[in-house]
């Protein structure tokens with residue numbers, strides 16, 4: 001049914017609590033994300049953005065509705081299957097980086113490949129390539145505490161790419177960053193967009209949304225706007241020094 005889409009959701013619904021405390025965090029939304037699309041999800045605090053990302057990434061089970069990743073239904077999978085799927089097919093990026101503080105940058109980046117059963121040599125080679133790609137080859141041996149916020153998030157993005165995920169899901173990836181760090185991460189996302197990486201970013205930052213192909217606005221768990229951007233309406237691409 002859904003091979004043409006990397007991500008697909010139908011009547012996706014998530015409730016918390018009951019009766020007087022009932023919250024419809026995500027209220028019966030439909031979503032189709034084709035391969036290579038980059039998508040920002042914005043909306044006020046509590047509108048359901050993070051819940052949506054977690055449902056799409058198999059971090060939460062929906063109350064109702066269906067989710068497909070690369071054509072495979074994932075909403076009803078058990079914990080083991082979901083854990084495997086998250087390891088092999090999805091790259092997660094979080095506001096707080098979630099790097100292992102006692103491991104160096106390259107050790108953090110090679111971890112997913114090692115967990116997926118690659119040899120240490122192959123995992124290291126891939127991690128070296130990825131650090132090169134995110135512009136941090138010269139920081140490979142540094143601990144996270146020795147890196148700036150923007151550099152840490154670039155390590156986290158390199159780690160998210162380690163297993164060539166079908167989709168990268170980023171939750172407030174610039175939320176902890178100053179302007180310089182934000183710009184570093186935006187440049188990287190722009191490179192990923194141009195390279196055809198499917199990417200969904202939950203964000204409060206309009207500068208992040210200005211780099212994507214599509215912007216969905218959420219309110220009270222629903223999609224209230226869904227806009228496609230073109231090179232002409234994606235102002236930050238030019239600002240970042242890309243041709244688009």
Ligand SMILES: Nc1ncnc2c1ncn2[C@@H]1O[C@H](COP(=O)(O)OP(=O)(O)OP(=O)(O)O)[C@@H](O)[C@H]1O
Pocket residue numbers: 016017023024025043044045046047048049050051052
């Ligand atoms: N585990 C939970 N138990 C009860 N309510 C929850 C739970 N998780 C989320 N909610 C509620 O669901 C709604 C959506 O939350 P969600 O975190 O998805 O919003 P958000 O748009 O990501 O917010 P923010 O921008 O502040 O991160 C909110 O009303 C929130 O309080």
